[in-house]
Amino acid sequence: MFSFAELKGRLIVSCQALPDEPLYGAPIMGRMALAAKEGGAAAIRAQGTADIRAIRELAGLPVFGLIKRSYADSDIYITPTSGEVRELIAAGCEVIALDMTDRVRPQGERTEDLVALIHAAGRAVLADISTYEEGLEAAGIGADAVATTMSGYTPYSPQTDGPDIALVKRLAAALPVPVFAEGRIRTGEEVKAVMQAGAFAPIIGSAITRPQCIAASFARALAPESSRSVRADHDGRTG
Numbered sequence: 001m002f003s004f005a006e007l008k009g010r011l012i013v014s015c016q017a018l019p020d021e022p023l024y025g026a027p028i029m030g031r032m033a034l035a036a037k038e039g040g041a042a043a044i045r046a047q048g049t050a051d052i053r054a055i056r057e058l059a060g061l062p063v064f065g066l067i068k069r070s071y072a073d074s075d076i077y078i079t080p081t082s083g084e085v086r087e088l089i090a091a092g093c094e095v096i097a098l099d100m101t102d103r104v105r106p107q108g109e110r111t112e113d114l115v116a117l118i119h120a121a122g123r124a125v126l127a128d129i130s131t132y133e134e135g136l137e138a139a140g141i142g143a144d145a146v147a148t149t150m151s152g153y154t155p156y157s158p159q160t161d162g163p164d165i166a167l168v169k170r171l172a173a174a175l176p177v178p179v180f181a182e183g184r185i186r187t188g189e190e191v192k193a194v195m196q197a198g199a200f201a202p203i204i205g206s207a208i209t210r211p212q213c214i215a216a217s218f219a220r221a222l223a224p225e226s227s228r229s230v231r232a233d234h235d236g237r238t239g
């Protein structure tokens with residue numbers, strides 16, 4: 001199984017664009033991952049099997065794979081069911097990221113069974129969680145690493161403007177597995193802050209790979225009142 005040890009203190013870049021985003025397309029995400037690698041990324045977080053295959057071919061870095069898919073009977077959209085897990089195993093990614101928040105999975109599936117399926121295929125599990133309790137629970141049922149990805153995106157987690165540094169700190173102090181800081185890291189200072197809080201490594205997306213968000217941050221500096229708000233995708237669920 002993949003060992004996270006080589007990623008300690010290294011930059012992980014999330015390269016994602018959904019169909020409604022300007023950079024949608026596997027060849028583009030492959031190039032984006034190559035650029036991230038040139039900039040020092042040691043691994044890539046990626047969405048969808050076409051992107052994952054292109055990224056593995058072009059950048060040749062370990063991939064944390066996920067599939068965003070919505071189901072009518074659940075709010076979970078990051079690798080929700082065993083169907084997505086099987087697709088990701090076939091795509092070859094070393095690590096499979098899945099929502100391990102305390103919410104009901106679609107189609108009556110159980111998180112424990114997804115973890116077992118991933119381990120049986122020799123892959124590692126990255127748990128995307130939104131609270132301290134969810135992090136403990138995820139590690140307790142076998143997650144090999146935890147990421148603060150969903151903090152700010154469940155109705156019951158704190159809606160912080162930047163990364164949830166307090167959550168990183170509590171989880172890093174409590175868990176034997178790596179705790180990745182993910183979500184709304186936009187500056188080098190924030191990278192230093194999450195590392196100081198005990199993060200194993202930062203996972204950074206929009207601030208590097210969503211140019212529409214980067215442009216909007218500059219546009220806001222010029223005209224804070226009138227500038228358009230540009231949404232990071234998050235499956236259309238968050239503003």
Ligand SMILES: CC(=O)N[C@H](C=O)[C@@H](O)[C@H](O)[C@H](O)COP(=O)(O)O
Binds near residue numbers: 014016149183206
């Ligand atoms: C909440 C959710 O669905 N997050 C997604 C998870 O894969 C991605 O859209 C984010 O870009 C990623 O987590 C990195 O975060 P940020 O883009 O803030 O650096």
